[in-house]
Amino acid sequence: MTSSFSKTLEQISNDNPLKNSLLYQLSQMDEERQSYFKTSWPKIAPQRRREIMQALVEIGEHNFEVVFTPVFKLGLEDTEAEVRAAAIHGLWEEENPAFMRRFIQLLEQDSSPEVRPAAAIALGRFVYLGEVDQLDIAQADLAKNSLLAVIYRKDEPLEVRRRAVESVAYSSDEAINRIIEAAYYDEAELMQISAIFAMGRSADHRWLPRILTELDSSVAAMRFEAARACGELEASKAVTKLIQLINEDEDLEVQEMAIWALGHIGGNEARHALELCVNHEVPALALAAKESLDELNLFGDSLELLDFDDDLDDEDDLDNYDD
Numbered sequence: 001m002t003s004s005f006s007k008t009l010e011q012i013s014n015d016n017p018l019k020n021s022l023l024y025q026l027s028q029m030d031e032e033r034q035s036y037f038k039t040s041w042p043k044i045a046p047q048r049r050r051e052i053m054q055a056l057v058e059i060g061e062h063n064f065e066v067v068f069t070p071v072f073k074l075g076l077e078d079t080e081a082e083v084r085a086a087a088i089h090g091l092w093e094e095e096n097p098a099f100m101r102r103f104i105q106l107l108e109q110d111s112s113p114e115v116r117p118a119a120a121i122a123l124g125r126f127v128y129l130g131e132v133d134q135l136d137i138a139q140a141d142l143a144k145n146s147l148l149a150v151i152y153r154k155d156e157p158l159e160v161r162r163r164a165v166e167s168v169a170y171s172s173d174e175a176i177n178r179i180i181e182a183a184y185y186d187e188a189e190l191m192q193i194s195a196i197f198a199m200g201r202s203a204d205h206r207w208l209p210r211i212l213t214e215l216d217s218s219v220a221a222m223r224f225e226a227a228r229a230c231g232e233l234e235a236s237k238a239v240t241k242l243i244q245l246i247n248e249d250e251d252l253e254v255q256e257m258a259i260w261a262l263g264h265i266g267g268n269e270a271r272h273a274l275e276l277c278v279n280h281e282v283p284a285l286a287l288a289a290k291e292s293l294d295e296l297n298l299f300g301d302s303l304e305l306l307d308f309d310d311d312l313d314d315e316d317d318l319d320n321y322d323d
Helices: 003-013 020-026 031-043 046-062 069-075 081-090 097-109 115-131 137-152 158-168 174-184 189-201 205-214 220-232 236-248 252-265 268-277 283-299 315-319
Strands: none
Touching (some): 003 020, 069 081, 081 115, 137 158, 158 174, 174 189, 205 220, 205 236, 236 252
């Protein structure tokens, strides 16, 4: 073990402000360093472990070249719930079924109200991988069935159940539509919001009438998720309303999501609105518009040869969905 890495861990472990330059040295560790880190990690104070893990998650979200997988894997077994939850978030790109099985264990057995929702969110990736034939269906079903078990247990905490609804929405199983429908009419507002999220994730254009309606919701979080769902479904009928949200909504996050959605929908009207927004007086909106335009330029405007919106002009179409 090199003395430099030992010194790095000492600096990371002390009470001084964390430096990203030091944390980057935890990326792509060789076996010797991994072994030393594994021995040293439990000796670090709990609060410091929480800070380190959260900082690594944030670095990983902005830099796709770093590899902190061994650190996050160790974090899954930490005694601190916040560390376990952060470690799950850090592994959001992992496709190894071994991690899926650990997430299932955490969802079913962990006692923390922070860890179980995080595990439910993480399992959504494996449901998706099964749907696109990148994971054996039997393996994907393990994730799906674990999520369904949570959803059907009414005594489960709301946060766990709603995250499970969001994740299982990737499944094309007919039963999932009924779950999303029930979530939309749930008495809990947070569950209703998750239902809109799930509608977008389902890739099913039959949900569009309800999604479009929620763009006018009095609840900012609902408008946010409705805008996201419009982008996921490339809903051309939403473009005019999304532009209105950018210009008039009082919530910055809703405005940013409307911009993101326009970038996914594409078309001349959306592109023109984004081009105007690049010069917005609010820097965050100008940046969001630039990023959406960059995505349009990279992938091209959405093909509008098939307009699913025209098939669903009112709620009756959706009400007859299961007939």
